[in-house]
Amino acid sequence: MNDELLSLLDGDDTGFFAWQAEALCAQTDPEAFFPEKGGSTREAKRVCQNCTVRAECLEYALAHDERFGIWGGLSERERRKLKRAAV
Numbered sequence: 001m002n003d004e005l006l007s008l009l010d011g012d013d014t015g016f017f018a019w020q021a022e023a024l025c026a027q028t029d030p031e032a033f034f035p036e037k038g039g040s041t042r043e044a045k046r047v048c049q050n051c052t053v054r055a056e057c058l059e060y061a062l063a064h065d066e067r068f069g070i071w072g073g074l075s076e077r078e079r080r081k082l083k084r085a086a087v
């Protein structure tokens with residue numbers, strides 16, 4: 001694995017991941033990505049559809065067991081389902 005790919009997946013010493021610099025959600029309303037229980041996830045998912053680092057984001061969320069919010073276009077419930085299907 002080359003250094004560039006490693007930095008994308010493993011992050012640097014400060015815990016910053018290179019893909020986060022390309023995160024489209026950073027340019028939008030962060031609250032849309034952490035809706036209240038029962039709130040709409042549609043707007044966040046729409047942003048994710050156009051995000052160039054969606055795969056890296058989803059991989060990160062699955063690897064770090066992120067519990068809350070929309071990551072890589074999937075809700076917590078959808079990520080749990082994906083994990084179960086992958087086992």
Ligand code: SF4
Binds near residue numbers: 023047048053058073
């Ligand atoms: S896939 Fe969605 S949550 Fe992940 S970085 Fe892109 S816009 Fe943000």
